[in-house]
Amino acid sequence: MKPYAIEMKNVCFSYNGDLVLKEVNLTLEQGEFLGIIGPNGGGKTTLLKLMLGVLRPDRGTIRLLGEEPHDAGHRVGYVPQNMDFNRNFPISVMDVTLMGRLKRSRIGKGYTLEDKDKVQEILKKVGMWKYRQRPIGQLSGGQRQRVFIARALVTDPELLFLDEPTASVDHEFETDLYDFLKALNKTVTIVVITHDIGVVSSHMKSIACVNKQLIFHKGGQITQKMIDMAYPCPVDLIAHGLPHRVLHSHKGV
C-alpha cells in the first residue's frame, strides 16, 4: 500500500507556554484534496509549519509520504501566504521560480538546462512565461501567486501545500486557481489552508477544521461541529460570491 500523504499522531505544540495545538491526529491518503479551515489564531499556520518541518512538535510524530518532514522536502511543494512585504527586492519572475529547483546537494553548482526547461514548462502552464523578466514586485497579487505556485511545482512534488492562496487576489483568479488545482489534483495530493469557508465545499474532497484541536471530515462537507468549534458566534452557512450558494445541509444543521 502507498504510504499516507500525511500522518500525524498525537501532535502537540505550544508557543511561549501557550498550547497552540492539542493531540492532533490526521491521516490523509494520497490523491486527496484537503481544505483546512479555522479561525485566525486557531493554529492553521502552525499546523502547516509543523508539516513542513519548519517547527518541531513538542510531542507526537509527523510523517509526510512515509518520511520525516524535513527528509520529504524535495517531494513536497509549498506556496506561502501571498507576501506583500518584499516588493522592492530586485529579483525577476524567472529567478524566483528557479529557486524551487534548489536542494542542499546542489550548493556551488549552477542551474542546468534541465532546470531552465522545467521552469519554462511550468511558467507556461501557469500563464506567467511572458512575464519571466519582470521584477516580481511589479506584478499584481494574483500574478505573484501564480509565480509562487510555479516555484512550488518545478520539482514535480507529490504533495502540495498552499497557505491562504486567495488572500489579496481578485475573484477571477480565485476561480481560475481552483480549476487549476482541481486538474492538478489528478496527480498531486493538495492541502489548502483557507479562512474562506465559501470556497471549501465545492472543490475539496475533505475538510479539517483547526482550533487548537483538529476535526477531520472525509467527504468535503463542513459539519456543525466544526462550525461550533471554530466560530463561537453563530455563522450563516452561506458561501461568498454570486450567486450565493447555500452549503449542503448536513445532519445536525
Add this chain to the structure above:
Amino acid sequence: MLAALQFDFMQNALLSGILVSVACGIVGTLVVVNRIVFISGGIAHAAYGGIGLAFYLGVPPSFGAAFFSVFSSMVMGVVSLKNKERADTIIGVIWAIGMAIGIILIDLTPGYNVDLMSYLFGSILSVPDRDIWFMLFLDILIFLLVWFFYKELLAMSYDEEFSFTVGIPIKFLYFTLLGMIALSVVMIIQVVGLIMVIALLTIPPFIAEKYTLSLAKMMILSSLLGILFTTTGLWLSYTYNLTSGATIIMVAGCVFFISFGMDFFKGYLRRDI
C-alpha cells in the same frame, strides 16, 4: 588630487577606499535585503572591544578587531535565533559591552595613549601596506564565498522559510553572512570609523536597489557607488582639509537624498497626471 597621489599614504588611502567599497557593495547588499542593519551596527561597535584587546596584547589592531568581531557576530547570531523577541535588546547590550571592554583595555594598556578618534571616525590617510594586503585578502574571501553560495544566499534573502523547506542550510548561511559582515566591518573601520560603518554598508545598496533587477547587479552597482563616494570624499577632504571619514559619508548622504528626492519628485509628477 593627482599631485597628491605621489604620496604613499594617498595611494594607500585611495586603494583602501576601493577595496572597502567592494566588500561594502557585496555584503551591504545582503545586509539591506535581509534587514539585518541593527545586528551589523552591533557587530561594528562591539569590534571596538577587539581593537582594545589588540592594543592590550600588542598585536596589530585590525587582526584583533577581526577576531573579536567575528566572535561577537557569532554570539549575536545565536542570540537572535534563540531569543527572537528580545534579540534587538540583547544585541544592543553586546554592542555597549564590546565598546566598554575596548575602552577599559586601552586604559589598562601601558605606554602611549591610543588615539580613540582614529577608530571612531576612521583614519584612511594612515592605512599601512600590511592592511591593504589584509583588505585584498578579505575582499577575495568574501567574493568567493558569495560566488559559491550565490543561489542559496539569494533564496534565503528572498524567502527564508521556503528556502528551509527545500533543504538549504539556512543557519549555516546566516552565520556565514554574519562572519562576512564582521570582516567587512573591520575594513570599514579603517576608512570611515566605526560610528559611520552603517552608512557605508547601507547607503550604496539602498540607492542601487532602485536601479537594478538582480542581487548580483545590485552588488556591482553598490560597489561602484561606494568607490565613487570614497574617492570623491577623499578628494574633497584633501582639497578643503576636512576629516576624510565624515566627508565620505557626507558625499554618500548627499547622493542618498538626491536619489530619494528624485523618487519623491517622480511620484509627485505621476500623481498630478
